[in-house]
Amino acid sequence: MEQLKKGIQDCIEQDKVQRENFIGLQLEKSDIHFLQPQTFEGCEHVREIKFFSSNITNILEGSFKNLKNLEEFLIGYSTVDNIEDKAFMNMFNLKKLLFYVTKVKRFPKGAFVDMHALTEVNFQNNDLEEIEEGAFDNSPNLVQLLIYENKLRSLPKDIFRKLALLKTINISENSIEDLDEGTFKGLTNLKTLLLQNNLLTTLPPQLFNGLKTLTDLNLQHNAIKDLTRGIFAHLNSLETIDLSKNQLKELDNIFEGPTKLYQINLSGNQLSSIPDGVFSGTSLSYLDLASNQIEKISPGAFKGLHQLKEISLESNNLTEIVATSFDDLKQLYSLNLSKNKLRALPMVVAGVH
Numbered sequence: 604m605e606q607l608k609k610g611i612q613d614c615i616e617q618d619k620v621q622r623e624n625f626i627g628l629q630l631e632k633s634d635i636h637f638l639q640p641q642t643f644e645g646c647e648h649v650r651e652i653k654f655f656s657s658n659i660t661n662i663l664e665g666s667f668k669n670l671k672n673l674e675e676f677l678i679g680y681s682t683v684d685n686i687e688d689k690a691f692m693n694m695f696n697l698k699k700l701l702f703y704v705t706k707v708k709r710f711p712k713g714a715f716v717d718m719h720a721l722t723e724v725n726f727q728n729n730d731l732e733e734i735e736e737g738a739f740d741n742s743p744n745l746v747q748l749l750i751y752e753n754k755l756r757s758l759p760k761d762i763f764r765k766l767a768l769l770k771t772i773n774i775s776e777n778s779i780e781d782l783d784e785g786t787f788k789g790l791t792n793l794k795t796l797l798l799q800n801n802l803l804t805t806l807p808p809q810l811f812n813g814l815k816t817l818t819d820l821n822l823q824h825n826a827i828k829d830l831t832r833g834i835f836a837h838l839n840s841l842e843t844i845d846l847s848k849n850q851l852k853e854l855d856n857i858f859e860g861p862t863k864l865y866q867i868n869l870s871g872n873q874l875s876s877i878p879d880g881v882f883s884g885t886s887l888s889y890l891d892l893a894s895n896q897i898e899k900i901s902p903g904a905f906k907g908l909h910q911l912k913e914i915s916l917e918s919n920n921l922t923e924i925v926a927t928s929f930d931d932l933k934q935l936y937s938l939n940l941s942k943n944k945l946r947a948l949p950m951v952v953a954g955v956h
Contacts, residue, residue, distance in 0.1 A: 626672075626918075627651040640669055653677040661685045668693035674720075677697040686711055696720050703727035708754075710738070713841030718742050740765045745809035749773040751797070756780060763790055773797040775821070784809050792816055798844065799823035806830060812837045822869070836860030847871045847891065854881045862886060870894050870915070877899040880945040887911055893939070894915040900928045913937040921945055 628649055632955040637660050639797050643649070659678070666686045667673060674696055680703075688711040691697075697718050707729045717720065721742040731753035738759075739745060762809050763769065769790050776798045784807035784870040787793065793814055803825040803891065811817070811834065818840050824945070834857055835841060841861035848871040855879070864885040874895040880903055887908050897919040905911060911932050917939045926949035929935065940948070 613924040616798060622955045626654075629653045629655070630657055631655045634659040637663055638666040639663040640665050640667075642666065643670055647671055649673060651675040651677075652681070654681055655679050655707070657681045659683045659712075661687065662690040663687050664689045665692050666677055666690055670694075671696065673697055675701070675705050678702040678705050679703050681705045683707055686714070688714075691715065692822070694718055699723045699725075704729070704865060706730050707731045707870045709836065710735075716741050716864060717745070718767065721745055723747045723749075727747040730754055732756075736761065738762065742766070745769055745829070750777075752814065753778040754778055754896070758782065758786060762783065763787060769793055771795045771797075774801075776800040778802050780804070782807065782810060787811065787814060790814060794840075797821045801825050803827055806834060807836055811835060815839050818842045819844075821845045823918065826850055828852070830857045832856050833859055839863070842866065844868070853880055853883060856881060858882055858885055865910070867891070877904040880906060888934075888954045889913045889928045892919070895919050898918055898922060900924045902927045902930075904928055906931055909933055911935055915939040918942040924949055 626648055626877070628646065628651065635652070642797050647669060649670055650675065654677065655913040659681060661684060666819045668934065673694060673844055676697060679701070683705055685892065686707070690711065691714055694717050699720060700718065703725060709732060712735055719741055724745065727749060732748065732755065734750070736759040737943065739762070739889040743765055746768055748769060748771065750836060751773045753882070755774065757779060758774070760783045760898040763786065764903065767789055770792055779801040781803065789812065791813065794816055794821070795952065796817060799821045799862070800823070804827060806827065808831040815837065817838050820841060824847070829851065832855045833948050836859050839862045841864050843866040844864065847868045851869070851872040851874060854874065854877070858881060862884055866889055867887060868891040869892045872895050874892070874897055876897060879901055883906065888910050890911060890913070893915045894917070897916065898921060900921065902925050905928060909931055912934050914935065914937070921940065921943035922945065
C-alpha cells in the first residue's frame with residue numbers, strides 16, 4: 604500500500620500538478636495486496652480510477668469512502684480475490700462502474716446500495732454467477748446495464764423494477780434458461796434488449812408488454828421452440844428482431860402489432876412453411892429465412908410487403924416457387940435462392956439479383 608501511495612505522490616510531483624487538479628489515476632500490471640481507505644488519502648479530487656492487468660487480493664470495507672468526487676471506477680483484465688461487504692460504501696457520485704474480463708463470481712450483498720448517481724454498469728466476461736434481488740434498487744438513474752459473457756442461469760424476478768430510465772440491457776451470452784413474465788415490467792424507456800446466446804426455450808406471453816419504446820430485440824442462438832401469437836403485439840416502436848438459430852417450427856402470426864418493424868432474421872430455424880400474411884402490417888425491408896426447411900413459397904407469403912428490398916431463402920428445401928408470390932414486391936432488388944432444389948425459376952424471379 605505504501606508503495607502505491609508513493610507512486611501516486613511521485614506522479615503528482617513529476618507532472619507538476621496541484622493536488623486539486625489530479626483527477627485521474629490509472630494503474631497497470633500492479634500487484635496490490637489490498638485496497639483500503641488509507642490507500643487513497645489525499646486523492647479526494649480524483650474522478651476516475653482504472654486498474655488494468657492487475658492483481659488485487661482484497662478490496663476492504665470503505666476503500667473508496669474518501670473519494671467524494673469519484674465518477675468512474677474500472678477494473679479490466681485483472682484478478683480480484685475478494686470484495687468485502689460495504690467495499691463500495693459512500694460512492695454516492697459514481698456514474699460508471701466497469702468490471703470486464705475480471706473474475707468475480709458474485710458481488711457482496713448491498714454492494715451498490717450507495718450508488719445513487721450510477722448511469723452505466725458494465726460487467727463483461729467476469730464469470731459472474733449470481734445477481735442478488737434488488738441489487739440496483741438504489742440506482743434509479745441507470746441508463747445502460749451490460750452483464751454479458753457471464754455464467755448467470757437466472758435473473759431475480761424484480762431486478763429491473765426501479766430502473767425506469769434504462770435504455771439498454773445486454774444480458775447476452777449467459778446460461779439463462781427462463782425469464783419471469785414481469786422481468787421487464789415498467790421499463791418504459793428501454794430501446795435495446797439483447798438476450799442472444801442463452802438457453803431460453805420459451806418466453807412468457809406477456810414478457811414484452813409495456814416496452815413501447817423498444818426498437819431492437821435480439822433473441823438469436825437460444826433454444827426457443829415456439830412463440831405465442833401476439834407476443835410482440837405491444838412493441839409499437841420495434842424496428843429489428845433477430846430470432847435466428849433457434850428451434851422454431853412454425854410462425855403463428857407472431858408479428859402482429861409492430862408496424863415499424865423493418866428487419867427480421869429467422870435464419871437457422873426449423874420452419875417448413877411461411878403462413879400467408881404472417882408479415883402483414885409490418886414495414887419489412889429485410890427478411891432472412893436462410894437455413895430452414897421451407898419447401899414451397901405460396902402466393903400470399905409476402906403479400907402487401909411493398910417496401911421489402913432483400914430476401915434470403917438460401918439453404919432451404921425449395922422445389923417450387925409460384926410466380927405470383929412476388930407480385931407485391933415492387934422494391935425487391937436482392938433475392939437469394941442458392942442451395943435449394945429448384946429446377947426452374949419463374950420469369951419474374953429470374954430478373955431479380
